[in-house]
Every structure is written in C-alpha cells, then in structure tokens.
Amino acid sequence: MTPITSFAGKSVAVFGLGGSGLATAEALVAGGAEVVAWDDNAASVAKAAAAGIPTGDLRPLDFSRFVALVLSPGVPLTHPTPHWTVELAKSAGVEIIGDIELFCRERRAIAPAAPFIAITGTNGKSTTTALIAHMFRNDGWDVQLGGNIGTAILSLDPPATDRIHIVECSSFQIDLAPTINPTVGVLLNLTEDHLDRHDTMERYAAIKARLVRGAETAVIGIDDEWCTAIASDLDKLGTPVERISVQRPVANGFYAEHGRILEADDATVHEIADLNGIGSLRGDHNAQNAAAAIAAARAVSMSELAIQDGLKSFPGLAHRMEGVARVGKVLFVNDSKATNADAAEKALASFDRIYWIAGGKAKTGGITSLVSYFPKIAKAYLIGAAAEEFAATLAGKVETVMSGTMDAAVAAAASDAAKDGAAEPVVLLSPACASYDQYANFEKRGDDFRAHVQALKGAKPLVEVQ
Known part of the structure; x- marks a missing residue:
C-alpha cells in the first residue's frame, strides 16, 4: 500500500468503492486523512465498512468541509452527465481527483x-x-x-x-x-x-x-x-x-x-x-x-x-495473440481480446495461412473492413450470434463452416489445418466480436479456446503468457 500522507488531517470524500476505490479509501485512511466514503451500491459500502473505512451518504453533507472529492474512474465526470457527487463538489468549489x-x-x-x-x-x-x-x-x-x-x-x-x-x-x-x-x-x-x-x-x-x-x-x-x-x-x-x-x-x-x-x-x-x-x-x-x-x-x-x-524473454499477455499450443506444425493462437474488427485486423495481418474462428456478439460494421485480409484465410469457422451476418460477408470469398460453438470450431479447424501443406498453418481465435452472447467476458472465451486446444491429441502447450 501507498499511504497518502499528503492529506493527513484533512477531510476527503471518496466515491466509488470497487477495487481501486476501496484501495484509495484505505490508502487515505492509512495516511491520516479523515475519510467519508460512499457508493451507489450498498454491497460495496458494506464491504468498505467491514474493512474499517468510515462510510456515510454524501448527499446530505456540506461539501465545503472536504478538501477534495476522490472519484473512481468508472464514475462519469463530465459525460454523458456528471455524477451527482461531481455536481455537489463543483457547487462547493471542491477539487475532483482520482487515485493516479x-x-x-x-x-x-x-x-x-x-x-x-x-x-x-x-x-x-x-x-x-x-x-x-x-x-x-x-x-x-x-x-x-x-x-x-x-x-x-x-x-x-x-x-x-x-x-x-x-x-x-x-x-x-x-x-x-x-x-x-x-x-x-x-x-x-x-x-x-x-x-x-x-x-x-x-x-x-x-x-x-x-x-x-x-x-x-x-x-x-x-x-x-x-x-x-x-x-x-x-x-x-x-x-x-x-x-x-x-x-x-x-x-x-x-x-x-x-x-x-x-x-x-x-x-x-x-x-x-x-x-x-x-x-x-x-x-x-x-x-x-x-x-x-x-x-x-x-x-x-x-x-x-x-x-x-x-x-x-517476454511471455506476452493472455488472450492477446497468445500462442496456446502446437499440434504438429499447426500453431494455435488465442486472440480473444479482439472484440472488434479493428483488433482482429492486427491478428489477421500477422499470419499468412489462417484457419479463423470468429463470431460472437457483433459490433457495428461487422467484419466488412477486413475484406483485404480474406485471401489469407483458408477457412472460417463461425460461432455465436454473429455467425449468419459474418457468413454473408464471407460468402463467395472465404469457405465457411457454421460451427456454432467453440468446441466444434476448434475440432474442425484443427482437423483442416493438419491437412494443410503450408509451413505453419495457424488456427486463430480472433472473434471480432464481444463475447456476451456465449461467455461472461473475453477471458472466459479465451480460456475455453485454450482448454479445447490443449485437449487435442498431440497438443504441446506453449509457455508464452503471464
């Protein structure tokens, strides 16, 4: 922890008690500040109180007593509309800052x-x-x-x-x-x-x-x-x-x-x-x-x-062009973090012979911006809600398999890539979509891809991520 001693003895309002907000409140208290912390979520307030953080509803308080409002970054400062704490702080002439x-x-x-x-x-x-x-x-x-x-x-x-x-x-x-x-x-x-x-x-x-x-x-x-x-x-x-x-x-x-x-x-x-x-x-x-x-x-x-x-020696980050495993000459890459076409473009540009697993909850524009990369794609395996839309974009340009789910996509892509004569065919999960139709987040989606790949016969996991 970094105790914030520069606010010792001063009254500080803290709003937002998620992970960074709770750490902020604890650091201010540890440094000797007089803190009043609050959140619109009652469970977050209860968690902070249990951790020994002084809590209290900021609405009825006279904000002129505070030297600062420390706001969590997820709370709107200006747009679409300022949070109510921001309005109170501004009316009292109180500076609004964050943990950085x-x-x-x-x-x-x-x-x-x-x-x-x-x-x-x-x-x-x-x-x-x-x-x-x-x-x-x-x-x-x-x-x-x-x-x-x-x-x-x-x-x-x-x-x-x-x-x-x-x-x-x-x-x-x-x-x-x-x-x-x-x-x-x-x-x-x-x-x-x-x-x-x-x-x-x-x-x-x-x-x-x-x-x-x-x-x-x-x-x-x-x-x-x-x-x-x-x-x-x-x-x-x-x-x-x-x-x-x-x-x-x-x-x-x-x-x-x-x-x-x-x-x-x-x-x-x-x-x-x-x-x-x-x-x-x-x-x-x-x-x-x-x-x-x-x-x-x-x-x-x-x-x-x-x-x-x-x-x-850099191991890379999980779900960002993560080398998951090899099966023979086939490389399997987890780029689940690519939740839109712009992000997927970077992965498609990095390989020459691609068996592409894509789909999920589509973003505006779909994959139309990726047309110039279609010649690199040997075959596409579509999953999730965007499958029909993506299939229409790929029609006549890229051979497509309507896989539906990750397990089916991995199995089919692995089988097809193994027969490819290229020096290093790549099975690439770079969905160009959000994950929320089938997974809680892109991490869960990437983890599922990794699990199915590493369960393939002959898979040799790559130690590439931290």
Whole structure:
C-alpha cells in the first residue's frame, strides 16, 4: 500500500468503492486523512465498512468541509452527465481527483526522484505496460506494476528512488489526474474511443495528451495525426520527445523495419533489437508496443543488452495473440481480446495461412473492413450470434463452416489445418466480436479456446503468457 500522507488531517470524500476505490479509501485512511466514503451500491459500502473505512451518504453533507472529492474512474465526470457527487463538489468549489493524482502528489512529497513510467493510448496499453515491467524486472529492478492493467496504483508499494512504478493509465484516470508528471510518459496512438464519456475526439485527445505533457521525457507514436500533432506541440514547449513509428523512419527516435527496431539519432541509425522469432511480439502492432517499451527503457538508461534480453524473454499477455499450443506444425493462437474488427485486423495481418474462428456478439460494421485480409484465410469457422451476418460477408470469398460453438470450431479447424501443406498453418481465435452472447467476458472465451486446444491429441502447450 501507498499511504497518502499528503492529506493527513484533512477531510476527503471518496466515491466509488470497487477495487481501486476501496484501495484509495484505505490508502487515505492509512495516511491520516479523515475519510467519508460512499457508493451507489450498498454491497460495496458494506464491504468498505467491514474493512474499517468510515462510510456515510454524501448527499446530505456540506461539501465545503472536504478538501477534495476522490472519484473512481468508472464514475462519469463530465459525460454523458456528471455524477451527482461531481455536481455537489463543483457547487462547493471542491477539487475532483482520482487515485493516479493521489499517487503523483505522494511521490512529489516523499520521493520526487522515484522513477515512474506511465503508459496510455487507445490500443496496446496493456501489452506495452506489461512488456516494460518485464524488461525492468528482468534487469533486476524492484518493479511495481499497476493502474488500469489490473492492480490499483495505491495498492502498490510507495515510491522510492530504488523502485520503479510502471502504470497503465486510461483516459478516465488521466481526466482525474491534473498534475500527472511521470519520469517517462508514453502515448502509443489515438483513434476514436470512449466518446460517450468524453464527448468529442478533440477532448479525448487533450486528456490523453496531459500524460505526456507533464512528463520529463515523452514517448509518442506518430502513426496517427492526433499523436503527430501532440508531439509537435510538445516540441514547442521544450519537452524532450522520442518519436516512434512502424510506418516510416524517424529522424530522432525509434522505428520498425522488417521486424527490426532501429534507433535514429540525426544521421546515425543502428539496430537496437530484432523481433523476428519472438512469438509474443508478432505483428506491426506489437512492433509499436516494443518500440515504445525500448524508448521508455532507454530514457531510464537501460542497456541495449538488457533491453534485448527482456524482449526475447517476454511471455506476452493472455488472450492477446497468445500462442496456446502446437499440434504438429499447426500453431494455435488465442486472440480473444479482439472484440472488434479493428483488433482482429492486427491478428489477421500477422499470419499468412489462417484457419479463423470468429463470431460472437457483433459490433457495428461487422467484419466488412477486413475484406483485404480474406485471401489469407483458408477457412472460417463461425460461432455465436454473429455467425449468419459474418457468413454473408464471407460468402463467395472465404469457405465457411457454421460451427456454432467453440468446441466444434476448434475440432474442425484443427482437423483442416493438419491437412494443410503450408509451413505453419495457424488456427486463430480472433472473434471480432464481444463475447456476451456465449461467455461472461473475453477471458472466459479465451480460456475455453485454450482448454479445447490443449485437449487435442498431440497438443504441446506453449509457455508464452503471464
């Protein structure tokens, strides 16, 4: 835990008592703050009270007694409409912040030189965060990994000069962190997302930009116009910027070329890493993740050898291009996290001979945007509610099997792929759909795929994930 001593003796309202909210309340209490915590869910309030957190309905209270409202990131701050606690806090002139902001203030108070890497972007945040953490852990550092990747930041050990915090940040968390100032801030990319919470793309981009604007060194992917503009703005402010790209060379920074990551310093270019043969870092999207991780590690003075060792030993993340097993020459890949066509595109682009398991609860647009990848697909095995829609899109272009369920899809795909003459046919679960028609979440779906694959005769599991 990181006790928040910077609020000792001060009255603080906390709203939202899920995992991160409960950790926040506990950290404030441990640091000596006078806390009143509440949630619209009675069970969450009861859990907090049982943990010794002072609770109470915030509606009837005079908000002017509080120095801050600490809001959980899942609670609407501005859109579609501000939560009632937000309205009360604003009316009383009380600042509204989140757990990332509390961490940043505590770091400045107790260990301002403690290394802190924060990562954001529309896509690739979790893989990049996990990769950076793995590289530093592999190099012998005391690594504290958390934030949006799963462990609440205030559940981690406190900042210290001999300890590095590596934290994934969502736009919701950054919106509640007005003074975020990491040692290295990473902004991978920006595409339209979460506009129900941020209203416009301009506002969404401005929130994401806050993370790198406050950084000592900014690492920014420049393969979209939004991030390119942000990098240019930081140049004008004098912030050191390391640009990364998988589409073109950069004059200063890191770029990918045929699976190699090259470091450019004006006229000098040299290879810093080769991703070819690293299964957990297949595809251009992972080349971007790796380039960002390398740039972040270099900014904290990690050696090239340590970087290379970290990349080669990275196990990857479950359900994200996860190599599950091999049966003979057939590779089975679990990409259950691909819940829309944009995500599935990255997987389809990474292989040449694909037996594709797809379907579930379809997103708007279905798979029409993936037509250019259809020649790579030897056969498609459709499951879930989207099967009929996807079959219509694939008709006349890709041979299709209406499998219905995961067990049938895995069995049929495995049998067909085993007869393929290609050097490495791939059975790929990349559904391009949400999971809710058949599974509670994408993790359950991926677990089911993995279980059926590993039950196949001759299956040799791959140890590729963490």
